[in-house]
Amino acid sequence: MGAVEDERPTQGFFGSSSAASFIRQIKTAVDERVSPPDRRTSDSILGIAPSSNLLSAKTPRPSTVSNYVLPPRKTADGLIGVYWSFVFPLYPLVDSIHLRAEYEKIWTGETLYSDENMLMCTFNVTFALACQLADFIPPGEREASADAFFSRAKDLLQFNLWNTGSAALIQCLLLMAQYLQSTDSAHQCWIVTGLAIRNAQGLGLHLPQTVARLQNPQEQQLACKIWHGCVLMDRVISMTFGRPAMISTAACASVPLPITVDEEYIPTVAGSEVTQPINQPSIIxxxxxxxxxxxxxxxxxxxxYSPTIEETxxxxxxxxxxxxxxxxxxxxxxxxxxxxxxxxxxxxxxxxxxxxxxxxxxxxxxxxxxxxxxxxxxxxxxxxxxxxxxxxxxIGASDPLTxxxxxxxxxxxxxxxxxxxxxxxxxxxxxxxxxxxxxxxxxxxxxxxxxxxxxxxxxxxxxxxxxxxxxxxxxxxxxxxxxxxxxxxxxxxxxxxxxxxxxxxxxxxxxxxxxxxxxxxxxxxxxxxxxxxxxxxxxxxxxxxxxxxxxxxxxxxxxxxxxxxxxxxxxxxx
Structure with missing residues (x-):
C-alpha cells in the first residue's frame, strides 16, 4: 500500500489527490508507534529468503532447467486455484484457456507453445499474488512466501529496455504491478505500470486499427483486455499516488471495451457470431x-484534484x-x-x-x-x-442580504x-x-x-x-x-x-x-x-x-x- 521502509530512496512526487503533507509531519510519531515488521523468511513455504530489489542488478544469465523450479504440485495447484478464483474474475488480463493448458503441460513435460522463460515468470508472479490471498498460508507468513516467488519471477524476467515488448511481457508486467500493490514498493509499482503502458503503446494496442487487423475474435478481445488492463491500472495508480495519468481519455476511448462474452464462447474463426448464452451471466x-x-x-x-493556482x-x-x-x-x-x-x-x-x-x-x-x-x-x-x-x-459573509x-x-x-x-x-x-x-x-x-x-x-x-x-x-x-x-x-x-x-x-x-x-x-x-x-x-x-x-x-x-x-x-x- 505504500513506501514504509526506512532509509529508502525518495519515492518521488505525490500530487493533490494524495496530499501527503500531513502524513509526512507525523512520520516520526508513526515510526515510534509501529515496530518494524517481523518478516519470517525462514517460514516461507518455499524456504527461500526474499530479495529486496525489483530487478536484479546482476547481468541476466542464460535460462537453465534449475531456474524453472516449481513448488510441490499440491502447493502450486492450491495457489493457481486461488488466482483463478479470486484474481482472474476481477482482472481477466490473460488468456485463461491458453494459460491453463500450458500449466498442465509444465507438469506432463509436453512441448509448450509459449516462451518458456516468460511463461515461468508469469506463473511465479501469479503464485506470489495468490500467496497474499491464500487462506492456507498463515497471514504472518504470506509476505515472505509471496516475495520468494516474486524474487524468482524477477530473475526470470529478462526485460531488455531497447527491444520491442510482447503481449506476454505486458501481461506479466500488469500482474507484477498488481502484486506490488500488496507490498511497500510504491515506486516500483508506479514504474512497472508505466513499463506495461509504454510497451502496449509500442505494440500499437492503443489504436483501433491494430485490434482490427488481428486474425480472429479471440485475439481481438485479448488485445482489448490487455490495453484496458493498462488503462485500469493507470487510473488506480494515478488516484492512489495523486500523479498524472499516462493514458488520455481519448486514447482510452479509441479502443472499444471488451465485449461481455466469456472466453469459452468467443470463436477462433473470423466472421463467426460472438454471443453469450442466454441465462448465463458473463464473468467479463x-x-x-x-x-x-x-x-x-x-x-x-x-x-x-488537478493542481491549480491558489486564488482567493x-x-x-x-x-x-x-x-x-x-x-x-x-x-x-x-x-x-x-x-x-x-x-x-x-x-x-x-x-x-x-x-x-x-x-x-x-x-x-x-x-x-x-x-x-x-x-x-x-x-x-x-x-x-x-x-x-x-x-x-x-466566504460570502459580506453579502448584506443573505x-x-x-x-x-x-x-x-x-x-x-x-x-x-x-x-x-x-x-x-x-x-x-x-x-x-x-x-x-x-x-x-x-x-x-x-x-x-x-x-x-x-x-x-x-x-x-x-x-x-x-x-x-x-x-x-x-x-x-x-x-x-x-x-x-x-x-x-x-x-x-x-x-x-x-x-x-x-x-x-x-x-x-x-x-x-x-x-x-x-x-x-x-x-x-x-x-x-x-x-x-x-x-x-x-x-x-x-x-x-x-x-x-x-x-x-x-x-x-x-x-x-x-x-x-x-x-x-x-
Missing amino acids: AFYAKSLELYEILNEILLSL PEDIYNFYFDKESNKGEHTIFELDRALSKWSRSLPPHLRGEPCPGSEHTVFYHQSVVLRARFLHVRMLLFRSTLSKYCTARD SLRDSFPHRVALQCSTICVKVAQEIIGLIHSNLPMDGSPGPLPAWWYNILYIYTAATVLIAGRLCPTILEEVTEAKMTQSWNCALEVLRKYHSYSTSARRCVAALEILYERVASEGPLPNLYPPNTFATTAGPNGLRDSSFGGSIDSAFLGGLDFPDFQDMSWLNSVPSNLF
Whole structure:
C-alpha cells in the first residue's frame, strides 16, 4: 500500500489527490508507534529468503532447467486455484484457456507453445499474488512466501529496455504491478505500470486499427483486455499516488471495451457470431463495468484534484462549484449524474443480491467488489467539497442580504459533505460486515484495497466530526460506531501488512490532534468533542481512542483549517 521502509530512496512526487503533507509531519510519531515488521523468511513455504530489489542488478544469465523450479504440485495447484478464483474474475488480463493448458503441460513435460522463460515468470508472479490471498498460508507468513516467488519471477524476467515488448511481457508486467500493490514498493509499482503502458503503446494496442487487423475474435478481445488492463491500472495508480495519468481519455476511448462474452464462447474463426448464452451471466461484464467506473474516476481526478493556482475566490459559488475558468472539466453535479447512470446500467448479477447459499459465488464476489469501488469513487467525488466546507468561514459573509448558512451554495455544500460522510459509513459497513473470520478473501476486494478504502473513509469521518451541522444529520452515535468498525477492520489486517498498523497509528494521532484543537472559532458550539482532560493536558476521546501524548510532542502540526490531510492515502505513510 505504500513506501514504509526506512532509509529508502525518495519515492518521488505525490500530487493533490494524495496530499501527503500531513502524513509526512507525523512520520516520526508513526515510526515510534509501529515496530518494524517481523518478516519470517525462514517460514516461507518455499524456504527461500526474499530479495529486496525489483530487478536484479546482476547481468541476466542464460535460462537453465534449475531456474524453472516449481513448488510441490499440491502447493502450486492450491495457489493457481486461488488466482483463478479470486484474481482472474476481477482482472481477466490473460488468456485463461491458453494459460491453463500450458500449466498442465509444465507438469506432463509436453512441448509448450509459449516462451518458456516468460511463461515461468508469469506463473511465479501469479503464485506470489495468490500467496497474499491464500487462506492456507498463515497471514504472518504470506509476505515472505509471496516475495520468494516474486524474487524468482524477477530473475526470470529478462526485460531488455531497447527491444520491442510482447503481449506476454505486458501481461506479466500488469500482474507484477498488481502484486506490488500488496507490498511497500510504491515506486516500483508506479514504474512497472508505466513499463506495461509504454510497451502496449509500442505494440500499437492503443489504436483501433491494430485490434482490427488481428486474425480472429479471440485475439481481438485479448488485445482489448490487455490495453484496458493498462488503462485500469493507470487510473488506480494515478488516484492512489495523486500523479498524472499516462493514458488520455481519448486514447482510452479509441479502443472499444471488451465485449461481455466469456472466453469459452468467443470463436477462433473470423466472421463467426460472438454471443453469450442466454441465462448465463458473463464473468467479463464485471471488467467492462469497472472500466466504465474508473473512467468516471479519471474525470473526477481531472476536474476536482488537478493542481491549480491558489486564488482567493470572489464568492461562495466560485469557492465550491465554479468550473467555468477550467475548460474541459466537469462539475460535481455532472459527475454525480454520470455515477448514477452507471449504477442504473449494472446487470442484475452485479447488483449485490446473492441467491440463498451462494454468498461466495463469483458473481456475488464481483458485486461486492464493484459496490466497494463505486462507494470509494463516490466518496472521492464529494470529499473535495467536504474539505472546503470544513474551512469555509468568511466566504460570502459580506453579502448584506443573505447569511452564509442560508445561502444556496452553502446548503448544497452541506448536503454534499453529508453524503460524503454517509458514503464513508456505508463502505466501512460493507467491508466490516463481509470480513471473513477464517483469513480467506471472502467476497471482499483484496485486503490492500480494503486498507485503502477504510483509511480514506476514516479520514472522512474525522472531517465530518469537525462539523456540528453534519452531525445534525449523521448522529454522533453512528459516527462512533463506524469509527470503531473502521479501526477493527484495520487491526484485523495487522498481521498482513505494515501499512495497516501504520494506518491505525496515523488515524489515532490525527484524531487526537484534531480533538485537542477544540471547537473551531465562530463555527462550532462548545462540547463539540466529548472529551475530558487527560495527562499532559491532552484529552481522551472514545471516538479516536487513547494515544500516548509523547507521540504528539515536538511535532509541527499544520493549521487544521488546512484540510490537506483529508486527501492523504496509505501509500504516503513514509
